[in-house]
Amino acid sequence: MEKLICHDCGKAIQNDEEYMPYKVGSEIYIKCKACHQTDPVLRNFRKTEVYSRVVGYIRPIQQWNKGKRAEFADRKEFIVNQPACC
Template sequence: MMTIARLHDLFESHAGSTTLSFEGRCHDCQKDMNVMVALSPEGFDISGGALFEPEPDKFFTKCDECYRSSPRLSGYQTCEVYSRVVGYLRPVSQWNEGKQAEFADRKHYRV
């Protein structure tokens, strides 16, 4: 689930916004849906379903009906990407910050 601190960060990175909208499909039933998060004096007003962020910037939504029957995000697994760094194949997630930035800059070529 999303933490309150993370929601504060999202609103800070969208300065001036009082609502955030997450459009997508329900993770369980694939129904098109839209989760709205509004800033209110009492905190956050979340409507339309549930919001999950199992890893940074990977958002998933669940409709209210599916959330009631199972409040967990199931069947989600991170994809471990291996690539070559200084002569070895290593998971990119274990590379240092500089090497990860260099990995993000790499371009794919089709021959």
């Protein structure tokens, strides 16, 4: 059986330990009893959707093809020095 890990504290759930499962779409998240009693609401489980510009259009990176995603990973951010006044 797959090892169950608490979503909040990262602790491994023991065989005889109580836990709370949360089903979100096809994903199942687990909270140990202590974390569930502290906060019964499942938080921070959604993946962040990142948008960026590709060939002139702003699109979610998840919809890009493999080559464009590799190019996005190679991009470097830099800060352009702003003029002191307009």
